[in-house]
Amino acid sequence: MSPDTTLVTLTGDGTFRVPDPAQRARLNLPDDPYLAALLRLRALLGDDLDSQIATRLYLPSALGQDPTDHVLPATLAMLGDTTGDLASYGWRLGTGAGQAWRRAHEQWERMLGAARIALHGYEGPLMTTALGPATLTASTFLQSGERTLGDPGAVRDLPILLAEGLVEHLERVRDHVPGAKQHVLLREDAVAAVHEGRIPTPSGRRRYDPVPADVIGRLWRRLVVSLEDFGLSADEITLGIGANIELLRAARDAGVRRLAMGPRRMPDLSTPAGRTLWEAVAEEVDRGAVLELIVDPRPGGMLGPELERMLDTWRCLGHTDADAAGVAVIAHTGIAHEVDQGKRDPALQPDASSLLDEPAITDMLRIAPQWAERLVP
Template sequence: MWCWARRRSPLRPPPPPSPRRAPSRWPRVPDFPWRPGSATGVGSLPGADIAEAQRIVFGELPELPHLAELPARGPGADMIGRSAGFLVELPVQLYAGRWQVAPRPGKDLRVTADLLERDLDQLTEQGEKYTGPLKIQSAGPWTLAASIDLQLGGRLLRDAGAVRDLTDSLAEGLRRHVEDVRKRLPRAEILLQLDEPSLPTVLAGRVPTESGLGAYRAVPGPDAATALRTVVEAVGVPVIAHCCAPDVPLQVFRDARAAAVALDLSLLKDLDPLGEMLEAGLGLFAGAAPTTPPAGGIDGKKVADRVSTLWKRLAFSPALLPRQVVITPACGLAGVSPSYARAALTACREAGRRLSEV
């Protein structure tokens, strides 16, 4: 934190030393692009009715709604297919149940584009009067590279040049996607979430080859950050880097210049990297509501207590919590019942309200 010293006369004695600051840590907190006490969803929800899903999102998450994702609708609505649909001049197709690079756009991409268009139409209709931050999502370049096959076999990850082409294509496609959403909802402030569940295995060299007898090369952290930064700089909006796997690569996300990191609190082992990230001024999308119904039920107080306990362990000022932290489910909710999905989002909203009133 910069501190400007006042020039003193050489005849004037120096001021007495300031009293020691309380042990609470004070991160360098910028103006975050969300309201204090906000809650949001990770993205996916159960079911196949996008109109109902989007109504639930706007109803339960009024401070920070998101574009709902419904993977139960099948290929093209799944995370990889939907995100591959954003690629520019890099068509994909389904082959033997997997997404692979295609020689030309075909029916699989038409289905993907049609599903996205329906979702955006519902977002436009229901969010017509919405003013405030709005989150959209896509898989990041490393998760796509570890999940999409080359035409000749093997993952895109095996070819560094193919990964660069994929990254550039995704960056341009997401820039266009952001502009499309901005035109549809001109009063909304767009945030982009990049989902990177595969990034820890990419960094560790644990993505298996097709035979299962080997693994692809480990990608160095600086290289991973460079690719992510290409997307961050292209889209021109705040980016939330999301990873709900163990060993979240916080340093990579910091180096990629993400505005915030989204993670599952139950998978945190070492708090020091998280504390350093927060001190550097990044936001935290805290995955605090479990994605499986707990035995005692779920409510906002339990979710809020979980987050406030973490904050106390980090020794940060309580006043910063509602500004720097957004409450979310631990991960996507596509695999739960509709009733629990709604209950989890309600609990996140209630937890955000409780934490902002402390």
């Protein structure tokens, strides 16, 4: 499909709750959970819906089978030349490879092995998801028990380690699924809390100092450069940036074209902050940026209202519905919103209910034609 004809692209947040044994039997899926998950995702997202609605298949970073099967440990398993383990307070770096750390590596190995079988002959887009460097600093701990965020040297090293690990992982994905067009989603669930100084220290009695947007932008730039050196274009890297104008500008200065934002986090256009942010978003779109909207598609979720609010805002800014053509929708169950709002510590392990499942993805697919009709020029 030509990007010029695509009205909307549909994908997920990198998670997929593995079908249970009863579902696997009903759908005639294999017993292996990794193979079953990938086969089901390929059936759901492996083909575009029509000539104007595209899909982006992804390798799940989390199936939710146990505490090591989530996006954070999956990202840590990618870090180059790094070891760690799961302590009572969270994932700790640099302590030697503990059992949980080895298990997280095993999860990725099994997913890659399943990809060779389930995605044989596949030639469409294929996305890898990882937590971004700012979120990793808030989500992990050092041997001292201090968060990585508290060590400037460790903060500087993280993008390099993540870049090395991601590139190695992408090379292996290319070997396993040679026809796939690779894409990377960098989830920065906690970047707003890092930027605004809302991450608590281990004692809980104070907060870490705010990290300026330009410093976070330099972390992103190091990572983006490495991904571009691997061969990805700016159109094949999506970065979650929260809902902050300084972070928006830092991302664009870092060379990011695809910006993932949650409409529910955006301040209302009627407020001064909302007007400033939305106008900046519109300006960046005019300059070539592409929006990827993070929405909850589940029954009772906010998919319809969030998309409707986005179009209402777009019109108030003097644009037409058709000006939003090309947007992507990232299905997500809302845990990133809880982290962003300070309701959840990014270091805490989520439970399986926070992961996407088949009904959530099918609900997104169901509403997509109505959404696309609104975007026809």
